[in-house]
Amino acid sequence: MRAMGFRPPLPVFRGRLHDARTATVIGRALGAAMLVCFVTGVVSHYLQQPPSWAVGVLPTRPVWGYRLSQGLHVASGIAAVPLLLAKLWTVYPRLFGWPPVRSVAHALERLSIAVLVASALLELFTGLLDTEQWYPWPFPFRQVHFALAWVAVGSLLLHIAVKAPVIAASWWRPRSGPEPVDVDGPDRRSFVAAVGAAVGAVTLTTVGQSLGPLGGLDLLAPRQPDHGPQGLPVNRTAAAAGITADLVSDWRLRVVGPRPYELTLSELRSLPQRSAVLPIACVEGWSKNGQWTGVRIRDLLDRAGAPPNARVRVVSLERGGNYGVSELGASYARDPLTLLALSLGGQPLSYDHGFPARIIAPNRPGVLQTKWVTRLEVMS
């Protein structure tokens, strides 16, 4: 390369740990975190927007499935912050490789790395800010976060394919023996332990928002499971949704189906009541169990003469927002734990939790647990 004569005054790196073994050790942990984050993110996406063939068969067990999956999504994303920063620090000198491009294949590889680095950084950044409901960018969060997830994981797979020989050669600790001893071993272990400690620190200070036993340590979590009316956080308040005492004073539940009917709140309360302990699990990562009491959706549908495989459109009184209408597929609608809940923890629902009545179904994103329900429509 010296034959080319010109070399700009690029930085020279003589520090240690910018080697393939360090990149592999950090990289495989980062890859695992990204994979967990991606899979749980896709699960969440399709639970919220199922393709039409899947609507009726979404699983309702385990009841805490979405709670676990979305808790993992946010926790693995947060854990990926130290891992990504450490990985990029390790390989940073390669940014200044000279000549910058050796061949078409090399140019494409560098381009794919740029895509990987950019999408991974922006993905973690947007995800972290979403948990705080902060949207300083000009594009919609959900669609772009979903699209960049595919870009990031795709470019990660491409990167793994390109680097496979290097990864394989660096997968195991270099053995002492005839080969030269790995002089960086102790330093690398110290560095990896430091990154592990950083992962532990960011996890311990946030994961309590979905993992009850660590609730006391979540100094930095955007939500506290106990903060909120009736000891449960809220995303959209009654005020924000335009719900007033006036609006619900003559509230009736309308059930539209083969045998349509209406019920007042006291009539609903006189129907057989069921209780279920089910989590509210938010897409933003926080979750908490509640003891819900109300009428089974199944019973309400039977009374309307709905066929057993019916889907149900749930219509809320709320104004504005994207979640005033939701749909219960047959698996949710028939599940004995799916309730039109009237109370939480033995107390009538507060306005912010959906008074007079809300949906609560097992294994479901919180944003679909429609509040202030006014109408159930049986769909053919």
Next chain:
Amino acid sequence: MKSRLVIGALGLAAMGIGLSILLTDPYVRDPLDVVWWLAGAVLLHDGVLVPVVLVAGAALRVPRWMRGPLRGGLIAAGCVAAVALPAVLRPGPVANPSVLPLDYGRGLLIATGAVAAATAVAAVRSGVRSRREAAGSGDGPDLGDTVAVQDQDVDAALGGDGARGVGYVNRPAGDHGCAAEVHHGHTIHGVPQPGGGVPVTELADEGGDGGGPAEGVGGFGADTGEVDAEIGGKDLRGER
């Protein structure tokens, strides 16, 4: 080879899916917005955050026994700050009192303090072990070796060949060529000493009494925690 091709093809397909969502989703009005933010993320990371970390690592010179614990403390404190700062800096009213209900500046301080305390404990243990080994081998002056925290070449910081050799100890070969005064902070007293015989700093002496290292390291850890918090802050503020 075949599995590499399959993985690579899967990767390209996934990238294609992501790209098609970006280009066709009706809610994404201008995909270029996303491109600018992607480019901004890389520029701020590669152009600001990493250089700052490298310079900080090269500038912080400590005895070898302190290096691992201090580096670990800085990494952990910096990452905690990176995760906490959006909550600290988020402007404007929140949707309701259950969103961001805590005092996150306070949380960050407590977490940083806990990291500093853990760093101090680790440094004391490391110092004691190092001293014991030194006493065992009779190689006393080893305790006084100084190394950059990230062991990062200063050349990288200064961006040119011209700076080569300034204040840098290549660790495996790290003899007693440098003296450092961590106490007085930012000055790099790392220029190779012609005599090569000035290695044992005050810090090495301090290792002698049990309380010394803890105090020194604790104060240092707290200090640098703040520095690192600022690094994270620059990154995140910049990305807004």
